[in-house]
Structure formats: structure tokens, C-alpha cells
Amino acid sequence: MNQRLDRINHFLDGVTRNRREIVTPEGVVLETDVANNGERLTAFLIDFLFWILATILLYLVFALLAVEHMSGAVASTIIFLFAFLLRNLYFIHFELTTQGSTPGKRIVNLRVIDRNGGPLLPGAIIARNLTREVEIFLPLGLFLTMPKIAAGWSFWLSASYFGWIVLISALPFFNRDHLRAGDLIAGTMVISMPRRKLLAELVEAQAKYVFTRSQLDAYGAFELQVLEEVLRRPPSEETKEIQRQICGRICRKIGWTGSDPSGDALDFLKAFYTAERAHLEREQLFGRYRSDKADQSSGRK
Incomplete structure (x- = not known):
């Protein structure tokens, strides 16, 4: 069963994904596609860009309204505090209100779920996002704000911050589910939910490309x-x-009399493939297996 699903997913998506079975508390087995590192990084960078833009806007508003009445140190402290809150509330808010998806994840078609198949709890969302501060933002901030290296201890301290970022960032490469530290702590994982263009095209093409039983009987498993x-x-x-x-060739073989598919041959072939596959599998359930177009036997198993 898993091999068949992998083959279908490879055909639909064009890639072979890391699949994982998750058993819900009700005992239902769900098969999910684990998001790869490239997808997760892309989603994070998109969210990071949105956060930067929101922070800049907040900074401009705050500068216009209040900075002129405060000292530079106080203003900087307040701005950093609001940036910290905005950064964490951004991820927590969207994952809480949109079933585990931030704007970046929605663009890349990703979603956070509970690894044990249960509901995605608020505590898990908060934990996985607050952990990001320790994973990335805190050491990155310390590394970037480190004064100029003037002594040996400054170099090693700076190197330790940079090494921490590298080690934590590399964690998803060393487990098959691409989990970062926040996922390990919160018991979550990120899955891919691709919008399969092929499925939408086939639904739209049903009215345009409808095949009769006799047309589908023209070919067998080998031709498929x-x-x-x-x-x-x-x-x-x-x-x-x-x-x-x-x-x-297919149109001539099956005696196709519908609209001319030469302009969208790929759509026609996808529609025919799906219809033919469903037809052959349905026939096989009734003990009728056809190995190729020359096989005229019936009741063969």
C-alpha cells in the first residue's frame, strides 16, 4: 500500500517525499508528507520578511509619536521590547488562529501538526515558537551586537555564539522528520500539503474529456x-x-469523437491515464485483469 501511494505521489508531485504514518487517538491511521528542509527554510524566510516589514512600520510609528520625548536609551529599549513581542506573537498568533499555519507556511503549503495525531494544543504552539528565541534569535542577536574583537576572549565568545547557531540550525538535517529543537520539545512536526494542480485539472477536464467503457477497454496494464x-x-x-x-494515436485507437485535444495533449493524456487506471483497477476487483491491449481473455486473475 505504501509503495502504491509513493508511486502515485511521485506521479502527482514529481518528487518522492518522506512519508510518515500517524495514528490518531481514535485509532485512525493518517499518512502525511513530511516537509523538507528547503520548504521550511523558505517559509521561515517569508515570515521573517513579513516580521521585518511590520517591525519597521512599528519603528516609524513609534518614532513619530514618542521618541522625541524620550532619551535614546529608553526609546531603543522600548523598540527592542516591542520587536521581541511582535516577533513571537506573529508566529504564535497565526499558528493558533489558522490551524498551524503562518503566512509563510500557507504560501509554501506547510502546516504544523501534533506528532502523536492529537489536536494541536496552544501550549505546544507557544513552546515551539518561544524555543526559536533560544535557537536562533538570541544567539544571532548576541553575535551581531558583539563589540569589535579586541582580545582573545571576545573571539571565543563570538565563535561560541556562531557555533550555537550552526549546531541548532543543522539539527533538522539529522532526523528523518526534519524536526528542529522546538518541534522536539513541543511534540510537533511540519507537514507538506501540496496543492496538486493535476487533481484540479482533472476535475475541470471531466466534462471535456469523458471516456466510455469501450474506449477504456482498448488498452491494458502495459500501455498504462x-x-x-x-x-x-x-x-x-x-x-x-x-x-x-x-x-x-490514442484518439485514433479509441475512436475519440470529442473536441480536438491536440492543443492540450498533456491534459488529455493525464485525464486518460487517470480514467484508464481507475477502470483497470475496478476490473481487477472483479477478477478481470488485462495485461495489454492484445489480451482478450476474460475472468483472468
């Missing part, structure tokens, strides 16, 4: 596998030409 390999080919002009040729 060949078609799948064609659909896996990297995009190129050569691939498009091959797809157009195969589309024409």
Missing part, C-alpha cells in the same frame, strides 16, 4: 505503464512532441 513513463518525462520540446504523437 508506458503512458505513465511518458508523463514522467521532464518538460521539453521533444517531450511535448512525443505527447502530441501519443495523444493522436
Whole structure:
């Protein structure tokens, strides 16, 4: 079952993902796609950009309203305090109110879930986000604000902060679920929820490309596998030409009388692949297996 799901996901997404089964408290097994490090880093950088923009806006508003009545030290302290609160409340607020997704995660199609399959509790969200301060922001802030290296102890102290950042940042590379320290402490993980364009296209194409039983009976499992390999080919002009040729052959073989699919051969082939696969699997359930288009036997198992 897992091999079949991996194959389908590779066909739909174009990549092979690290999958994990999670058992809910009700005993339901859910299969999830673990978010990879690149996706998580992209989502974090997007959120970090949003936070920087919000901080700059806050700084400008505060500067216009209050700084002129305060000393520089007091103003800086207040600004840093508000930046700290905004940074943490940004992640905590969005993950609490949008079921484990920040704006960056939504753009990259990621979501935080409980590793044990239970509900994502507020305590876990707060813990995983406050831990980010110790993981990244605190040592990074200390490293950036370190005075100029003038003595040996300053170098080693600065190096220790930098080493801390590197070690903590590298943690997701050393576990199969790409968990950072906050996830380990909070019992959470980040999963990928890709919007599979293929599925939406197939739904939209149902009215345009509808195949009859006799048309689907024209091919067997071997031809379906060949078609799948064609659909896996990297995009190129050569691939498009091959797809157009195969589309024409299929149309002639099944006696296609609908709209001319030559302009969108890839959509036609995807729709035909999905319909043919479902047809062959349904036939196999009734003991009718067809190995290829030349196999005319019935009741074969």
C-alpha cells in the first residue's frame, strides 16, 4: 500500500517525499508528507520578511509619536521590547488562529501538526515558537551586537555564539522528520500539503474529456505503464512532441469523437491515464485483469 501511494505521489508531485504514518487517538491511521528542509527554510524566510516589514512600520510609528520625548536609551529599549513581542506573537498568533499555519507556511503549503495525531494544543504552539528565541534569535542577536574583537576572549565568545547557531540550525538535517529543537520539545512536526494542480485539472477536464467503457477497454496494464513513463518525462520540446504523437494515436485507437485535444495533449493524456487506471483497477476487483491491449481473455486473475 505504501509503495502504491509513493508511486502515485511521485506521479502527482514529481518528487518522492518522506512519508510518515500517524495514528490518531481514535485509532485512525493518517499518512502525511513530511516537509523538507528547503520548504521550511523558505517559509521561515517569508515570515521573517513579513516580521521585518511590520517591525519597521512599528519603528516609524513609534518614532513619530514618542521618541522625541524620550532619551535614546529608553526609546531603543522600548523598540527592542516591542520587536521581541511582535516577533513571537506573529508566529504564535497565526499558528493558533489558522490551524498551524503562518503566512509563510500557507504560501509554501506547510502546516504544523501534533506528532502523536492529537489536536494541536496552544501550549505546544507557544513552546515551539518561544524555543526559536533560544535557537536562533538570541544567539544571532548576541553575535551581531558583539563589540569589535579586541582580545582573545571576545573571539571565543563570538565563535561560541556562531557555533550555537550552526549546531541548532543543522539539527533538522539529522532526523528523518526534519524536526528542529522546538518541534522536539513541543511534540510537533511540519507537514507538506501540496496543492496538486493535476487533481484540479482533472476535475475541470471531466466534462471535456469523458471516456466510455469501450474506449477504456482498448488498452491494458502495459500501455498504462508506458503512458505513465511518458508523463514522467521532464518538460521539453521533444517531450511535448512525443505527447502530441501519443495523444493522436490514442484518439485514433479509441475512436475519440470529442473536441480536438491536440492543443492540450498533456491534459488529455493525464485525464486518460487517470480514467484508464481507475477502470483497470475496478476490473481487477472483479477478477478481470488485462495485461495489454492484445489480451482478450476474460475472468483472468
